[in-house]
Amino acid sequence: MRPSPAEIVRTLVAGRLPALAHLAHRPGPHHVRHVTDPEGRVLLLVPVVSDLAAALRPADGEADVALVLDVLDLPPAAGAPSLGRAWVSGWAARLDGDEARRAALDFAAAEPTGDLLDVGTRFHLFRFEVVEARWERADSVRRIDPGAYAEAEPDPLHPVEAELLADLADHHADQVAGYLRRQLGLADDNPGGPPRVVRIDRYGMVVAYGRPGARRRARLAFPQPVSDHAELARLLHPMLCRHAGASERSR
Template identity: 80%
Template sequence: MRPSPAEIVRTLVAGRLPGIAHVAHRPGPHQVRHVTDPDGRVLLLVPVVSDLAAALRPAGGDSEVALVLDVLDLPPAAGAPSLGRAWVSGWAARLDGDEERRAALDFAAVEPTGDLLDVGTRFRLHRFEVVEARWERGDTVRRIDPEAYAEAEADPLHAVEAELLTDLADHHGTEVAGYLCRQLGLADDAGDAAPRVVRIDRYGLLVTHGRPGARRRVRLAFPRPLQCQAELTRLLHPLVGRHASSPRHADHA
């Protein structure tokens, strides 16, 4: 198994990566702090005095403005492939009162910034339901059904992926290399062709191996999708031992 396109888009727009807002018929684009709430709706934390706040001010008697949020994945390590780019769009409206306070709690659950204490004074929250979603990777752009997007879950490991890769490389490098060699049927003395983990998601590990310039990618699937970092720790601990075996299977990426 591997992440579905809808899961990848939910992961990218979850709020851990920088976002760019494009507001219809307004100057821009604008950098924006954003998260998604449990239903996949996008929350924008906007300074009251800013170009973005001016762009989000509806014209005439409208209460909403059309907006596209653009989020590009940042690979967590050198040599790691990007997950691509997500584009989600909808009609953004400013929140007020109890609705804004509840949205601030949703925002804090993902990104507990101190600026949320000033919501209603120096900052305002805007929200939109995703009515169109697209996933761009390489030269391919794929449309994602909005219902599939809403039902998907962001990957629980994405926010700590870089930290996990660094820990595996710095503190368990020898054990991980040995484990990967056993799983892929490679010699333990592979040298600069030795396999290494370049991405981690809830479904498995993406591994590269081979000589520079001719490296290959292989996925090693977990026995089941993981729900949190603690499950990954419990799963990997026995697998990187000297004599570990695994129920995982390899799949060329």
């Protein structure tokens, strides 16, 4: 198993990565602070006094502004493959009153920031429902059904992926290398050094191995998808600690 294209787009636009906003018939692009709410709608936290706020002001006779959010993945470690780029678009409208307060709670759940206390004074919240989604990777672009996008869930490990990889490399390097060699059928003296995990998600791990100039990647799936960091730790413990795994089986 592996993340679906809709899950990857939801993960990319969840709010953990920098984003650019492209507005129809307006100068730009603009850097923007954003998250997605539980339904996948995009929330933008915009300073009242800014070029972006001016660009988001509807023209006469318009209720809202067409906007495309552009998010490029930042690989969490050297040699890690990119998840690509997500483009989601819709019609952004400013929120006020109770809507703004509820949206501020959704924003805080994804990214707590004191600036949310100033919504309505120094900041405005804008929201748009995704009406078109695209996933770009390896010079190809794939359209994602908006319904599939809305139903997908962001990967729960993505916000801590870099920390997880660093922990595996810094504190469990020998156990990880041994486990990966066993799974991939590699010799202990495999050219290019020990195999290493370069990406990790709820469904499994991407492993890099081989000599420089001829690096290869393989995907190792987990027995079942994990829901959070704690479940991942429980899953990896018997995998990496062979004695612990044998002890568990003997009970």
